[in-house]
Amino acid sequence: MPTDTAIRARGLRKTYRDGRTRRDGGHRSVVALDGVDLDVRVGEIFALLGPNGAGKTTATEIFEGFRERDEGGELTVLGTDPGRADAAWRQRIGIVLQEAAGFDLLTVEEVLRNFAGYYRAPRPVDEVLEAVGLTAKRRSRTGTLSGGQRRRLDVGLGILGAPDLLFLDEPTTGFDPEVRRQFWDLVQDLRAGGTTILLTTHYLEEAEQLADRVGVINRGRLVDVDSPAGLGGRRHAKAVVGWRDQNGPQRLESADPTRTVLDLAARFGGEVPELTVSRPSLESIYLRMIETEESARPEGDR
């Protein structure tokens, strides 16, 4: 086990029983993860992207030790199989679940102080309050917090144990743009402090801002892993050059757009009307990857 790998998965599979029984008495099963190979390096922010039901949450919950994986394959998280993990392992991970509930009548500080007691070497509560921007709310009952503030409390609970590995499951859902920016700064500070982070998100912009590497998961399979700039061959993708001439708007896909623009400039003898040069956004690359996957499979294979 190389020490620079935080999560290492080989042939990770998970099949759910459908609940309904087939006519022959057997159970229908749904494949949620269909042989995922994944390495998350120590110290990086790794984003897992994918449509709803693609297997993101299943994979994350297996890494967190909340779900059992199918027999076979290999999985180590911080050097341990999460299916057999103990309290010592839980000292080293932090989990940010979706929406804190169940302690509405306690204050922010009471909850944090109590949870801090579970860890051998917790971050100071004052420091955590400051980091998640809840210092002013420390004496408020958690039931009175706004959605965004509750979410920040979730994050505070996740980082309280000063984890080596932090799981962030759609952390900024429901944040306004300003709070989201602050949150991104916080995550980058954590990485700078040496925390490895596995992030799942719906927001491609968030993955692009934060992640060192992005993995796209679709129908239980890891379709591609790359940096946000290189995902899906984005680095080498053709740029689209647009302009207007006497026949109306024009578009041209070009592998070397600089040359195309120079040619156009020569043709127009100077300024090119309504000139644009655009490269495909992470979003369009991502959507294309998901669609290709959809159409690549025969309809009956569901």
Place this chain on the structure above:
Amino acid sequence: MTATTVTITTATTATTAATAPPAFALRLGLARGALETKQFFRSRMQMFFTFSMPVVMLLLLSTIFDYKDPDTGVSTPQIFTTGMIGVGIMGSSLQSLSLQIAGERHLGMLKRLRGTPLPKSSYFIGKIVMVLASSLGQTAVLLAVGRLFFGVRLPVDAAHWLTFGWVYLLGVTSCTLLGIAYSNLIRSADSGAVVMLPMTVLQFVSGVFIVFSQLPRGLQVFASFFPLKWLCQGMRSALLPQAYVHAEPAGSWEHGRIALVLGAWAVVGLLLCLRTFRWKGRKDG
């Protein structure tokens, strides 16, 4: 050289944490207990109903059935007071607790705790502490009402206080553990009937609403398998005059048997907790 030292140190601390030393689990359990108790006393509605329900029932029952046993000089309201103390203990442990835990499981609170190094035993200890605190308050209210309105005496001497103490502690412990285990049967926070039905049956057959010696023999035997009957009998032995022992079907307070049955339920409850307790809800896989 330095690297080796560091590795050894880490390995040692890891082992310590993995085995979760009892002192550590107990300290965390007490901290959780303090937090849960705080939460209980802040939840005004829950507190109000937990405290007022047995009092209202006691007052109603005592208004409807009020007569004095000529042989022993004990009045029915005095017997009802001891019964309601038993019901109160079981209500705040088995009944409210199993519903509360089912709710926590439903809200993902237990999943959150599962993601931390908190030992399971600390969670259980926290619940026992919270139930002790809430049921102690309730018992005090019932005793005060019984004393003010119906002439119930507090335990007369140290021996009676001792009886009161161990019956109370054993009752709370066994019913709390059973409540934690029972929460597995409650699928959602709103299926309270799963708890209410057996509780109501036990209240009728265990000498709470109806004086135990007046119940048909079959029901008496049936009730003897469950904790509530013994809890109420123990409370009668601590709070009623010695003369009432002749009204007991066994002709004795049966302290040994009370300890045995409640103790056995505590062991069963503990085993069920350790073996069947689930942090996750059903839909969480």
